[in-house]
Amino acid sequence: MNIKTTGEVITVYLSGEIDHHLAKGMREEIDKAIEYGMPSLLILDFSDVTFMDSSGIGLVMGRYRLLQKTGATLNLVNLPENIFKIMKLAGIERLASLEKRS
Amino acid sequence: MQTNKFSLTIPSKSSNESFARVTVAAFVTQLDPTVEEISDIKTSVSEAVTNCNIHAYPDSIGKVYISGEILEDKTVRIKIRDRGRGIEDVKKAMEPLYTTGGEERAGLGFAVMESMMDKIKVTSKPGKGTTITLIKKINDKENAK
Numbered sequence: 001m002n003i004k005t006t007g008e009v010i011t012v013y014l015s016g017e018i019d020h021h022l023a024k025g026m027r028e029e030i031d032k033a034i035e036y037g038m039p040s041l042l043i044l045d046f047s048d049v050t051f052m053d054s055s056g057i058g059l060v061m062g063r064y065r066l067l068q069k070t071g072a073t074l075n076l077v078n079l080p081e082n083i084f085k086i087m088k089l090a091g092i093e094r095l096a097s098l099e100k101r102s
Numbered sequence: 103m104q105t106n107k108f109s110l111t112i113p114s115k116s117s118n119e120s121f122a123r124v125t126v127a128a129f130v131t132q133l134d135p136t137v138e139e140i141s142d143i144k145t146s147v148s149e150a151v152t153n154c155n156i157h158a159y160p161d162s163i164g165k166v167y168i169s170g171e172i173l174e175d176k177t178v179r180i181k182i183r184d185r186g187r188g189i190e191d192v193k194k195a196m197e198p199l200y201t202t203g204g205e206e207r208a209g210l211g212f213a214v215m216e217s218m219m220d221k222i223k224v225t226s227k228p229g230k231g232t233t234i235t236l237i238k239k240i241n242d243k244e245n246a247k
Contacts, residue, residue: 020152021116027206051123051141053148057208065205082141089217090210 001026003033008040015048018056027059031066040072047078047101056083057090064095075099106132109169114159114184116152122168123147129170130178133240142218143180143238149211150182150234156203158186158232176240177220183233189226196224 002013010033014026034042042063046052064074074096079087084100092098108129112118123144130143147168154166167183189195196216201209215222219236226232 017120019116019119019148020155021119023206051144051148053145053152054208054210054214055152057210058206061208062206082138082145086145086214089214090208 001029003029005033005037005039008038009043010034010037010039010041011043011045013045013048017051018049018059019051019053020055023055023059027062030059030063034063034066038070039067040070041075042067042072043075043077045077046080046083049080049083052083052086054086054090057086057092060087060092060096061090073097078102105172105174107169107171109167112166112168113163114155114166114186115163116155118166119148119151119155122151122166126168126170126180130240133172133176133178135240139238139240143178143236146215146218146222146236147180147182149215150236153211153232153234154182154184154186156207157189158184160187178238178240180236181233182236183231185231188228188230189224189232190228192224192226 001015004011012030067074076096077099078101079098080101084098087098110125112122126147127140127144130140151166158164164184164186169181171179173179194200196212198213199209201207215236219238221237223235
């Protein structure tokens with residue numbers, strides 16, 4: 001996982017598998033970046049994510065709640081088809097903009 | 103008629119979630135599934151095993167029993183069983199967004215399993231444990247999009 005901060009935008013390049021076991025470490029790193037960076041926009045990039053279950057939905061919902069405190073926006077980009085399906089099932093499009101992997 | 107089967111017992115460690123879903127996916131491979139079908143099975147098994155790790159054995163490491171059977175008509179039946187604390191109200195536990203797992207859990211595990219499998223069955227006895235049965239027909243071209 002890589003995190004890039006440019007001005008008020010933080011981009012998190014997620015990678016590998018997102019399950020209950022691995023989500024905790026990701027969450028801690030992302031939250032640290034949000035706390036220090038105070039972004040107006042957080043972009044979660046799913047290009048290199050190979051697997052995700054509902055732990056990933058929890059990860060997205062939790063970050064959304066954190067960003068809400070400062071009114072910041074959340075974008076999910078480069079979602080693989082199967083992960084897009086899970087996001088839609090969870091109704092995440094009501095919280096964040098979703099963009100499929102092209 | 104049952105044509106093939108496996109069973110596996112693993113401790114309820116979160117690091118085993120990946121091992122469990124990959125093992126079940128490998129077993130299903132003999133039915134020549136599509137990429138989407140394999141993805142659906144991996145995700146559903148991951149949800150069920152994660153439930154055991156978080157809810158069945160919240161404060162200890164218990165055993166998770168996983169079995170798979172190939173039934174006739176290219177149908178696979180997967181059972182994930184624990185001897186953990188059980189679910190008081192199965193209907194409530196299956197409601198989308200309902201969770202007792204805290205803020206970082208979406209409460210969507212059963213909703214994900216239901217949407218990805220053809221059939222799921224949950225039986226539970228408080229104090230005795232829970233069994234989740236997942237059934238999916240593989241490579242059903244008529245239903246494939």
